[in-house]
Amino acid sequence: MATTEEIIKLYDQYVIPNYIRFPIVQVKGEGVEIWDSNGKRYLDLFSGWAVSNLGHCHPKVAAAIQKQAGLLQHAPNIYYTEPQGQLAKRISENSFGGQCFFCNSGAEANEAAIKLARIHNEAKGKFKIITMNDSFHGRTMATLTATGQPKYHKGFAPLVSGFEYAPFNDLEKVESLVDDQTCAILTETVQGEGGINIPDKSYIKGLRDLCDRKDILLILDEVQCGMGRTGKFFAYQHYDIEPDIMTMAKALGGAIAIGAITAKKEIAKSLVPGTHASTFGGNPLACAAGVAVFDATIEEKLLENTNEMGLYFRQELDKLAAEFDVIKEIRTLGLMIGVELKKPAADIVKKCMDAGLLINCTHDTVIRIMPQLNVKKENIDEGVSILKKILQSD
Ligand SMILES: *Cc1c(COP(=O)(O)O)cnc(C)c1O
Numbered sequence: 122m123a124t125t126e127e128i129i130k131l132y133d134q135y136v137i138p139n140y141i142r143f144p145i146v147q148v149k150g151e152g153v154e155i156w157d158s159n160g161k162r163y164l165d166l167f168s169g170w171a172v173s174n175l176g177h178c179h180p181k182v183a184a185a186i187q188k189q190a191g192l193l194q195h196a197p198n199i200y201y202t203e204p205q206g207q208l209a210k211r212i213s214e215n216s217f218g219g220q221c222f223f224c225n226s227g228a229e230a231n232e233a234a235i236k237l238a239r240i241h242n243e244a245k246g247k248f249k250i251i252t253m254n255d256s257f258h259g260r261t262m263a264t265l266t267a268t269g270q271p272k273y274h275k276g277f278a279p280l281v282s283g284f285e286y287a288p289f290n291d292l293e294k295v296e297s298l299v300d301d302q303t304c305a306i307l308t309e310t311v312q313g314e315g316g317i318n319i320p321d322k323s324y325i326k327g328l329r330d331l332c333d334r335k336d337i338l339l340i341l342d343e344v345q346c347g348m349g350r351t352g353k354f355f356a357y358q359h360y361d362i363e364p365d366i367m368t369m370a371k372a373l374g375g376a377i378a379i380g381a382i383t384a385k386k387e388i389a390k391s392l393v394p395g396t397h398a399s400t401f402g403g404n405p406l407a408c409a410a411g412v413a414v415f416d417a418t419i420e421e422k423l424l425e426n427t428n429e430m431g432l433y434f435r436q437e438l439d440k441l442a443a444e445f446d447v448i449k450e451i452r453t454l455g456l457m458i459g460v461e462l463k464k465p466a467a468d469i470v471k472k473c474m475d476a477g478l479l480i481n482c483t484h485d486t487v488i489r490i491m492p493q494l495n496v497k498k499e500n501i502d503e504g505v506s507i508l509k510k511i512l513q514s515d
Contacts, residue, residue: 129146150173175414194406306332317458
């Protein structure tokens with residue numbers, strides 16, 4: 122095997138430098154642990170942006186991928202395969218009974234939702250979409266435009282027209298933007314990249330009510346907060362409402378690239394043949410992994426564990442907050458955890474990594490923690506004790 126230095130050199134020479142990377146070569150993962158090319162072990166409480174929700178190389182997901190890899194890896198969407206049908210059934214039955222379209226990423230899922238919202242409203246002359254400040258919806262041109270953070274827009278003008286922005290969790294501001302041309306409101310149910318922002322019940326219910334009154338589609342982006350992350354299969358289920366369209370990706374394929382939307386049937390039918398497509402979308406390999414993710418989540422009672430461990434993690438973090446003045450606020454829903462500091466968090470996250478704990482910094486001052494859904498108390502104890510040590514030495 123190439124050395125750490127040789128591998129990093131390959132990147133320096135052959136990979137476009139659009140990421141800031143830590144000088145670590147990840148080699149192997151098992152459950153909540155990762156090992157690098159020097160044999161150093163890390164406790165992973167971030168799950169790679171909430172992708173590896175079941176832990177690294179979950180045996181049931183690995184077995185499903187291996188089995189499907191030897192059977193059929195790709196089938197064009199002019200044919201049928203069982204994994205795509207089975208995954209669509211699981212998404213539908215665990216959400217609001219809609220129909221699915223499959224693609225390969227979160228951005229593509231939101232792109233599909235935006236296109237569906239527009240084509241569904243074309244005859245009514247409605248095309249405007251309202252999204253929220255501090256949101257994150259992806260990096261394609263339409264989803265970049267939908268993302269309410271100017272720093273991501275810089276350098277890419279002209280953006281896609283027809284998008285407007287409101288502050289998150291501010292129903293009145295959203296309502297003030299609505300006009301006869303508004304076709305959809307798009308928001309993450311819980312904002313991830315924006316710092317783990319959990320909206321009020323009245324806001325999400327108010328958006329639903331506003332959409333009903335004004336004949337507007339409610340699109341919820343559950344790319345990060347979905348798939349059990351918040352202790353329910355989908356975060357909207359905390360709010361006693363249903364969206365018209367929901368987008369998914371990240372944890373859906375248990376580390377295999379996949380994205381999906383599910384939409385109420387009467388809306389979904391607007392996506393007639395020829396309007397949208399994806400070559401790899403719904404391929405049997407990714408879908409077989411997705412089926413295994415759903416089945417393992419249910420069989421292993423991971424939603425229950427998420428709620429239980431979410432409360433435990435919260436309790437342990439509250440103890441840190443009582444001890445360390447630098448902690449400004451803790452926001453959690455299930456195992457979607459944000460610890461907001463009174464100063465930039467990147468340095469603390471980096472020190473934790475050096476000490477063998479993988480967590481993340483988002484929105485400058487927020488430590489983001491998103492452990493695997495089958496995390497155990499002992500993993501949380503280990504993580505919190507590392508974080509505590511770093512805070513003490515800070
Ligand atoms: C990560 C993310 C996306 C984009 O997903 P990609 O797979 O990177 O395209 C979209 N929305 C949310 C909420 C996300 O967290």
